[in-house]
Amino acid sequence: MKTLHINKNKKINGSQINYYFICKTKLWLFSHNIQMEQESDTVSLGKQLHENTYKREKDYLIDNLINVDFIKKRKNIEIHEVKKTPTMEKSHEYQLLYYMYYLKNEKDIDNIIGYIDYPKIRKKVKFELNKEKEEKIEEIIKNVHNIINSEIPEPKKLRICRKCAYFELCWV
Numbered sequence: 001m002k003t004l005h006i007n008k009n010k011k012i013n014g015s016q017i018n019y020y021f022i023c024k025t026k027l028w029l030f031s032h033n034i035q036m037e038q039e040s041d042t043v044s045l046g047k048q049l050h051e052n053t054y055k056r057e058k059d060y061l062i063d064n065l066i067n068v069d070f071i072k073k074r075k076n077i078e079i080h081e082v083k084k085t086p087t088m089e090k091s092h093e094y095q096l097l098y099y100m101y102y103l104k105n106e107k108d109i110d111n112i113i114g115y116i117d118y119p120k121i122r123k124k125v126k127f128e129l130n131k132e133k134e135e136k137i138e139e140i141i142k143n144v145h146n147i148i149n150s151e152i153p154e155p156k157k158l159r160i161c162r163k164c165a166y167f168e169l170c171w172v
């Protein structure tokens with residue numbers, strides 16, 4: 001397959017950080033605008049959960065790159081992501097940390113605390129951005145660019161494949 005080149009300096013979005021941890025093939029497909037997520041049952045369930053649980057809160061889409069579920073102004077700025085279960089904890093964590101990194105470096109907001117809310121199990125996890133996490137985010141951003149500017153990664157059978165919108169593309 002011919003490699004499509006994406007501008008190496010193009011800013012990446014939160015979903016790409018998330019997919020980096022879930023599946024590199026998914027990251028590549030999504031980054032090349034092959035977007036089928038609206039057909040995924042998992043996404044639609046997640047949306048329902050979000051709509052039913054946090055009806056009064058607003059989504060914040062910033063620069064068309066990061067989509068924060070809700071923001072609260074307290075002593076610090078709190079940004080919240082709402083997730084269904086903690087099964088993909090690392091991808092959730094780094095997606096949120098990327099939002100914090102982006103707001104700090106692009107918008108000069110550095111008093112941010114991040115939370116991932118799991119309303120179904122009544123759990124809330126707090127995250128703070130430190131130097132080590134920032135360096136890790138920078139390394140991930142570099143790796144994401146390398147992946148999307150290379151050949152499509154071979155799909156690997158994963159537990160989530162059956163629920164993935166790209167299942168037919170990879171496996172049928």
Ligand code: SF4
Binds near residue numbers: 160168170
């Ligand atoms: S079906 Fe599986 S291998 Fe293919 S993109 Fe989805 S998660 Fe990755």
